[in-house]
Structure formats: structure tokens, C-alpha cells
Amino acid sequence: MEDPILFSFKWWIEPLGTWMAWTRITIAFFMFLAFAISCMAMWERAVPGGAPRHGVFAINTTRGDRLFISLLGSAFICIGWLFFFGAPLWGALLIIVAWTVFVFRYV
Secondary structure, X not given: OOXXXXXXXXXXXXXXXXXXXXXXXXXXXXXXHHHHHHHHHHHHHHOXXXXXXXXXXXXXXXXXXXXXXXXXHHHHHHHHHHHHOOOOOHHHHHHHHHHHHHHHHHO
């Protein structure tokens, strides 16, 4: 068996441990989550006032709520994309970006 080429598809998905399905893409995902939460904390620290606002879903949401809604919606978009179209998820990524913009602007 040959070693995967750096940054190839196989390189991203090869297992890194023995007891859990950790791959580089899984680690990248959790790093993105930590980055998003850190950015949200810095934004709130720099510009306080995440006062609730009433959006199109008829619920009051703060910045953190909107981040959670966009992440949760992104997960469902990916699951739906995989069900209907399979991998790769580039099309889902475009929908996720549009979803996130919508959530932060109108929700």
C-alpha cells in the first residue's frame, strides 16, 4: 500500500488513531468550530451589544443564537446533500454560505 500524497483526498481521510475515527478533515472541522466560537467571542468583546433581535423566524436571537442556528442548519444541509447527491460537498458548501449569510442578516 502506497503512502497518500500530501493534501490528496486519501491524505485527508486516512485514520490517525486506533480507537476513534479521527482524520485530518475531522480535526479541521473541530478547529473551524473553535475558530468560529473564538471569533464570535472577540466580536462580542470588541462590540458589546448582542441584544436580541426579532427576525423572520419570529424568535428573538442574539449573535450566538444565530451562530448556533447557522451551524445546525449547515449540518442538516450536508446530510441532505449526501442523501440526494453524495460526495463531494462543494455544492452544499455554497448553500451553507448562503444559509449563513441569510441567518446572520435576517434571523
